[in-house]
Amino acid sequence: MSVLEQLQDFLRIPSISTSPEHIADCRRAAEWVRQFLLDAGLRKTMLIEKDGQHPLVYAEWLEAPGQPTLLLYGHYDVQPPDPLELWISPPFEPTIRGEDIFARGACDDKGQVMILLEALRRTLQDTGRLPINVKVLIEGEEESNGANLVSYVSANAARLSADAALICDTELFAPGLPTLCTGLRGGVFGELHVHGAAQDLHSGVYGGAAPNAVEAAAQIIAALKGVDGVVRIPGFYDGVQPPDPEELATWKTLPFNEAEYLKREVGSVALTGEAGYSVLERTWARPTLEVHGIVGGFVAKGFKTVIPAKAHAKISCRLVPGQDPDQIVTVMRKAIAKATPPGIVSRFDVFSSGPASLVNPSHPILRAAAQALAETFGRPTVYMRSGGSIPVVGLFQQALGIPSVLMGFGLPDDNLHAPNEKFHLPNLYKGIESVSKFLTVLTKVP
């Protein structure tokens, strides 16, 4: 089977980790990865399983004494495909149109896991060995809660010890432009609960005297962030480290067109955010606060004139270097308490949190990665950050003490988490070539 056929096979498994009805499919995807690694010639291939959690896949090849050890990471689970009606071809029937393959998980992250697996398989087949030592860890809960990975990595630091991790789960800044990601935002993710009267009340009878939980939630949210995009929580920006001038200067050289971004990616009437910062600075190097969802009161069709007794809003802050997640939770809670109107009781529950992470582009392993990419693509590697959070980077830093190389091959229009997710096939092949070359270049790292 060609690598493309293998990828199609992998994409047909609906391994949606957040849906209980897909537990067996997640196990099937894990088994598929393990079998591939076994066939490729890796050692100690295994599933690491725990009740109620999706299995981790582990494998290793440690027969290059004196050479560096690289920990390869990816995830076989995918996001739910809803809304299904917006897909041109079914999400779990991979379909090639032009140079793209369309399927849920095509880019995030099965296509990129395929790059790692095929680079190992091909190198082992062609040379009978790998140039460096390799440990492979492919998880199945990146799109849900990652509980299995966190407990396993924390408890098995010795088994997983390595010089660096290679994470294939990010993107090229633009087609054909070799890219390393050197920074990720951290975050605080939680839910605001607002309570007013003992139960929903008739707004005619009580309007003017009883507190309204939905209005209170709106007033609290409006107090947390202004229409100018500035977070209004006192202390929120304390300690924020700006990118250094060199990094900022390189961002200005990236091929970014704000009008195209507005039209093709966002699709609103205008962009928003803090004045005085470019879009890349705002999304990569500035902290933000976003409300992901709100619900309260009567929301069905028709009209019901109640004063809602409760409202709930899911809220997160994206954090940048210099911000401490625990401190952010403290100042958020203080600001929420202060903004809570009379008659209302509010509470902010934290769901998860983690700090931002930066890697230093002058680290020898990063330099090796940049060289491998540049040689493959035939042009210099650029450095970007990502506004998202990849918690595993913080986990590897904290539990294993290693930096992560974020070498990804997605494209900005790959529709991650959205209908018609795709992967650009030339990037599959360039990716395999880049990772293979990286393994070789790493042999020269002191």
Added chain:
Amino acid sequence: MSVLEQLQDFLRIPSISTSPEHIADCRRAAEWVRQFLLDAGLRKTMLIEKDGQHPLVYAEWLEAPGQPTLLLYGHYDVQPPDPLELWISPPFEPTIRGEDIFARGACDDKGQVMILLEALRRTLQDTGRLPINVKVLIEGEEESNGANLVSYVSANAARLSADAALICDTELFAPGLPTLCTGLRGGVFGELHVHGAAQDLHSGVYGGAAPNAVEAAAQIIAALKGVDGVVRIPGFYDGVQPPDPEELATWKTLPFNEAEYLKREVGSVALTGEAGYSVLERTWARPTLEVHGIVGGFVAKGFKTVIPAKAHAKISCRLVPGQDPDQIVTVMRKAIAKATPPGIVSRFDVFSSGPASLVNPSHPILRAAAQALAETFGRPTVYMRSGGSIPVVGLFQQALGIPSVLMGFGLPDDNLHAPNEKFHLPNLYKGIESVSKFLTVLTKVP
């Protein structure tokens, strides 16, 4: 069947007018009322039907020449019962606990429609006739949009001509205290729609640059009303007529205990609303704005870090004499447009609206009603207003040129529009007696 058994029968029909899945139940409730009126001896009993609308029930008895004509009004439709889990007994299985009957619609308005129907039936059975002329109009869209009633009344002023209307849909100020309601707030009821990006976006990737529809909705709501309970829409309070000093003075004599009201009726940690006005003034004679429900973005269990593309909020204003609903819509839309943040498109759709209404307590028909109540309850009748809206009062005034007698028998703790709605059974019997007596007293009105 006793009147109580009849009421239980009536309450078992889930005639929720706002829910398309209950269209047949609404028709069943209308048919139930028509049959009762036919059996009672009324003439020309009929359903007035129009495509896509719930039927009106009409009946008449016009065999008292020279006597006044009274138009009896009530509604057979009910509010949705959600949230279901808070009901002690199921909303459509009427259950008697102590002296109360619990069911959706027990007080609003099936219990009170029962008072009208039974007063007619009993008088006709006992005396073979009615002392005055009567027209009966029971609608099925009071809790939705009332479109059928508005068009029918407007087009049939001659058939419905009467000296006054009797509306049984309000409450006693306190148990055992005979009460007439002399004022109702009007209202503007609508929905705010907020749109940002073309679709939900990943908050990591786009947070800081893409507009957030839920935040925009919150900011708009916060701009419409302050935490001090003051509506911040410019022009909103223009023309508001305060109650006259005499009316205000009588309100001060009513048995109202703010601490009890907070504890037993509202159940929040404090009351809210405009400073400098009593609770009765705030809820009866001051206009308000309330948000009844909001929804947007990801609201299921778990966490999905999207920037929501859309948000929707149901909003109403309660209006007092001196405020024009159309003018209020105009100033609301202007304020919403002004509060709409960059990158967002917003729209306020009006669902329905109507002015406030007042009746003069010294009108002879009002005096007759006060006398009938006082004789039944054995103490003087008091006058109150209601903060709710009964649009039919304005409609009868405008289309038929008649005042409405608001003689209601609910209690403040009857949980209208809320779980565990109830009706106090002694009020059912006192109500039937009061209405029967009112028909007789009216024969003496000049």
